Amino acid sequence: MNSRPGAKMADIARLAGVSASTVSRALAGSPLVTALKREQIHRLAHERGYVINATARNLRLQRTQTLSVAIPSGHATSQPLTDPFLMEMLGHLADTITQRGYGMFLQKVVPPMVDWLPQLIASHRSDGIIVIGQSTEHAALEAAAARYKPLVVWGGHLARQSYCTVGSDNVGGATAAVAHLIRAGRQRIVFLGDPAVPEIGLRYHGYQLAHECAARQPVLPPIIPTHLTADAAHEAMRAFIAASGSFDAVFGATDVIAVSALRAISAAGLAVPREVAVVGFDDIALASHANPPLTTVRQDLQRGAHELVDLLFRRLEGEDTPSVVMPAELVVRESSG
Amino acid sequence: MNSRPGAKMADIARLAGVSASTVSRALAGSPLVTALKREQIHRLAHERGYVINATARNLRLQRTQTLSVAIPSGHATSQPLTDPFLMEMLGHLADTITQRGYGMFLQKVVPPMVDWLPQLIASHRSDGIIVIGQSTEHAALEAAAARYKPLVVWGGHLARQSYCTVGSDNVGGATAAVAHLIRAGRQRIVFLGDPAVPEIGLRYHGYQLAHECAARQPVLPPIIPTHLTADAAHEAMRAFIAASGSFDAVFGATDVIAVSALRAISAAGLAVPREVAVVGFDDIALASHANPPLTTVRQDLQRGAHELVDLLFRRLEGEDTPSVVMPAELVVRESSG
DNA sequence: TTGAAAGCGCTACCAC
DNA sequence: GTGGTAGCGCTTTCAA
DSSP states (O other): OOOOTTOOHHHHHHHHTSOHHHHHHHHTTOTTSOHHHHHHHHHHHHHTTOOOOHHHHHHHHTOOSEEEEEEEOOTTOOOOSOOHHHHHHHHHHHHHHHHTTOEEEEEEEOSSOOSHHHHHHHTTOOSEEEEEOOTTOHHHHHHHHHHOOSEEEESOOOTTOOSEEEEEOHHHHHHHHHHHHHHTTOOOEEEESOTTSHHHHHHHHHHHHHHHHTTOOOOSOOBOOSSSSHHHHHHHHHHHHHTTOOOSEEEESSHHHHHHHHHHHHHTTOOTTTTOEEEOSBOOHHHHHSSSOOBEEEOOHHHHHHHHHHHHHHHHTTOOOOOEEEOOEEEOOGGGO | OOOOTTOOHHHHHHHHTSOHHHHHHHHTTOTTSOHHHHHHHHHHHHHTTOOOOHHHHHHHHTOOSEEEEEEEOOTTOOOOSOOHHHHHHHHHHHHHHHHTTOEEEEEEEOSSOSSHHHHHHHTTOOSEEEEEOOTTOHHHHHHHHHHOOSEEEESOOOTTOOSEEEEEOHHHHHHHHHHHHHHTTOOOEEEESOTTSHHHHHHHHHHHHHHHHTTOOOOSOOBOOSSSSHHHHHHHHHHHHHTTOOOSEEEESSHHHHHHHHHHHHHTTOOTTTTOEEEOSBOOHHHHHSSSOOBEEEOOHHHHHHHHHHHHHHHHTTOOOOOEEEOOEEEOOGGGO
């Protein structure tokens, strides 16, 4: 392991008294080269700390053994990448991809996001792409998917969409959450989140559905924070309360939003869950640690990550995989009474 | 942007009626090619969705415009990569690296970890390496740093270490935390964490120092959970209480450990902070949301990420940068009374 | 100002 | 079984 810097295959070949071809074959475990020679070459390479140059290999083989993970950070904000949901998903993806012997190329996509996807594709940095969250990029995804197959997206499954998604049953999960609030006797349930983002839109749809099932009208328009961030949600909730909006429950489109609302509500002197019930979506670690612990809709991110990677590998082999919608489960805790 | 798949530079050259050399120069913004021609070529490339093949470019230039971020996952465990501290650091690194126009190659290092660092180096996948956490890899880092310069490590700064680290003042932070407990009248303070991990060892040193300053003996041996995970910490705390260990305070080596201890303590029917005070280290998001909110030592991870990347870039330019120790600040919340 | 040609380090074809 | 050779797509001399 005495790594002479910059040893290359030709050097190993010279030391072993064979050609580069043979070294290449030996290191690839080809049965063409005799076992003895193969072992000698392996030993020599190991002694010298020689490792195949990934760049040269990739160029020659026209593949990189690497998957890109792209994270569109939404709207016109350059917020740091600290959203707990994203981070959790990223962790699971790193595990799964590493386990399959691939590298992971991480790309944060910041506004203005022009042509980032075609560029990422054409740069040939990776063999396939996972995009976490549609954000505002539905159109870009549609366009790219028409020509580029090894692409999978975490997010909501929209009607007539041609790219492959993995995501939870946003409509069903949201319906269950809001129905739970209605059953608990809540009359004026506020939706907090921006329905323009596909996943959030589906959750808002579930919110409406639950009201219809109960023969109710959603009495309030949704509150739309400027971004999917904790601060924006906190401020939106605070402003709503200050404007003396009357309500007895909040359905936060994500846990980050719901927990922020929780704090704004407490800060305004309202008791949770007695005066206001709060429900979120995601079941990130924060949810069970909130005060009071947050009722929410659980998404199985580990399974989600597995599905994403699995589908992408199948696409790499030419299969035209369909989207996957995973069940989402209501987890009742104290914040909803 | 009508991306004909697989267009290469020669194709663009043919379409433009020039040679590949000229296209290369034009796209690189070379002043050698006339402004007019340069613009034509740019337009043509854009129309065709042509992007330079990163692999070929990297091979030719012998650099990748990519930094590796390696995460040793410690001990003999294949736990999923979900530690909030790591995730937060990763997010900041992604931001900083992206902002500097580099790609980020993420590598999770799982046991058995033989030669991962020399191999990562020799694979030439990236121009430099950031390692998050020394974990059990101090020796590997020492060995690699002797030959390979563009390497920086997040972690504790140990005596006579030859690799470049960025980290908080673990000793000072821990001393402040424990001194705070002693001032509050706590008599029997338990340390929860494994001092064999460099950063944790330094924090344990601070724990001892605070006792010495107060002319006290640490009355209890440290409790050593099997891993740096929430479950292991919870179990270690539970077992300690069940064995009727007597104590009135806990210093958790990380927030994840402290919050787990908090729960085990509450579950055992002990009141926090009345009967047992709890203090952590890191100030991750979880800390302020714990019940009661956790007193802890704040590390500025955003600044840490900036320092790491900045030092690495300076090393890429040949500078031999020294380590950086950042101040760590005690944040008093309710868990310590 | 431009183009031809060499070569980055590797793999795979083809001949022996 | 093994080695010579071509070529992956790009950048950069060097010569014109």
